[in-house]
Amino acid sequence: MSSILGVRALLFDVFGSVVDWRTSIARDLSQWGHDKGIGIDWEAFARAWRRQYQPKMQEVRSGKRGFTLLDDLHREALETLLPEFGLSHLSEAEKSHINQVWHRLDAWPDSIAGLWRLKSKFIIAPLSNGNVALLSNMAKHAGLPWDLNLSTQWFNAYKPQPQTYLGCARVLGLKPEQVMMCASHNDDLNAARQCGLKTAFWPRPTEYGIEQTIDFEAEQAWDIVAKDIRDLAQQLLDR
Amino acid sequence: MSSILGVRALLFDVFGSVVDWRTSIARDLSQWGHDKGIGIDWEAFARAWRRQYQPKMQEVRSGKRGFTLLDDLHREALETLLPEFGLSHLSEAEKSHINQVWHRLDAWPDSIAGLWRLKSKFIIAPLSNGNVALLSNMAKHAGLPWDLNLSTQWFNAYKPQPQTYLGCARVLGLKPEQVMMCASHNDDLNAARQCGLKTAFWPRPTEYGIEQTIDFEAEQAWDIVAKDIRDLAQQLLDR
Incomplete structure (x- = not known):
């Protein structure tokens, strides 16, 4: 060595x-969802969100778009995900709270x-x-x-x-x-x-x-x- | 509040x-100088060095020169200082050691x-x-x-x-x-x-x-x- x-x-x-990230997101948002009466499969939600990670960054790496913060790429991906999980009705504050789960x-x-x-x-x-x-x-x-x-x-x-x-x-x-x-x-x-x-x-x-x-x-x-x-x-x- | x-x-x-910075530099370089047989007033040396701090950065802030690392500005100032303190004979390794005192x-x-x-x-x-x-x-x-x-x-x-x-x-x-x-x-x-x-x-x-x-x-x-x-x-x- x-x-x-x-x-x-x-x-x-x-x-x-x-x-x-996977079990942290599921744990954090399951508790939050429980308090809100939202009972989706948050672990599947976390995996679906993460599947957009590399494609989103590739838009930046390829030069197709300028450098964009991961927080913003996460938010874009989240917007596509919410309808799939029946969560289109969430408020801006709720979406922001979900997006910040990567900070937690x-x-x-x-x-x-x-x-x-x-x-x-x-x-x-x-x-x-x-x-x-x-x-x-x-x-x-x-x-x-x-x-x-x-x-x-x-x-x-x-x-x-x-x-x-x-x-x-x-x-x-x-x-x-x-x-x-x-x-x-x-x-x-x-x-x-x-x-x-x-x-x-x-x-x-x-x-x-x-x-x-x-x-x-x-x-x-x-x-x-x-x-x-x-x-x-x-x-x-x-x- | x-x-x-x-x-x-x-x-x-x-x-x-x-x-x-003042007493740290004096303490660090006094010990080093003692081991080397160099007996200058390191506290005065530290103050003289620091006097060049704002003027050197002002060259960058004014646009007179491009952004330059503080390590490099310290080194330029050091080069002007060494003759004043009778230390022109120092080796590159010794000068580098002195310049790194700002890291210590x-x-x-x-x-x-x-x-x-x-x-x-x-x-x-x-x-x-x-x-x-x-x-x-x-x-x-x-x-x-x-x-x-x-x-x-x-x-x-x-x-x-x-x-x-x-x-x-x-x-x-x-x-x-x-x-x-x-x-x-x-x-x-x-x-x-x-x-x-x-x-x-x-x-x-x-x-x-x-x-x-x-x-x-x-x-x-x-x-x-x-x-x-x-x-x-x-x-x-x-x-």
Whole structure:
């Protein structure tokens, strides 16, 4: 593992890797819906919403439209989703509350303990397609102890565009090989590796629930393959 | 104090307000100089260096030159300073070590306890002319528990340019009046107030040592006037 001795900063994918968006959304909105008398399948709602994530960002990455905040892409997707779930009648305040659920996601059980340990040695930051406000509010809500917030918003781009990974190394004053991308998604790590970053993987086999078809295991020889973030900390610190 | 009830985020000036650059530099470089057999007046050196801070940034703010990182402005100033202090013979590695001293500043005694308390209720971030890497390394070194890093580098500008204050509110998804600028410098607060931010002041009467001529007290009726950051926390939380 000598190749990773020079690593100074760890960048974390967030949605799915650090926080459990699917069950967080279902839990949050089920309670809210219960209070409102709205009884839909919020877990299916969360999955349907997430299916629009990559297509929406692709409109930006392809140049078809200018950079648009993830909060706004989420809202556009939400507008198409509400009729499908019989929720066209919701008020603006209710739609806004639903859209903000991405700011209220909870961590996987191992994330916070692992991040606190890693923070003692490394600069830790999200490198997420979530916008700055989303990631800040989520960190406060979930208790994620980030050192700084490296939303891709700062680079007017979306992962896996290379300027996001390289931009982080640049603003931190580090060489790409001094930065490690940490994620549960092989495609994210592949893009980071193409930019010269180190890589760490752990699986989240229940991220998508019954719809999960990929990312059950490491598809390349990533620099570290861990069981979860607590195990990542153990591998990086107890050597 | 009802006017500040809606505040969600606190932005902190750093150099002088949160960290004591003058005695930190003198302490750090005196020890280093002692080991090297270099016995100059490092406290005078620190003050002379800082005197070039505003003029150097003014070159950028005026449009005379493009945006340049504070690390690079510090280095340019350092090059003019070394001959004055009889240090022209230093190696590149030694000059680089000296320039990085701005990444190794220590907090005033009240800062960390106060910031931890404030972090429990507010988003806390530096809004500093220090570049992202400088502020990240300083936070790790000094133990500053920032939620995110709002270097003016993100906005390709330097305080007191309005796009720095307004840019922070924008990326946080907040209105200017939901953001409070917190500083020991009246001019910083004045610029923030012009942009619609709330303001908090505490004095640092020894910031410049024997050269201090201003900022002994609040020059306007800032929204909060405190004794230090611990007192700021008490005023904001114990109401």
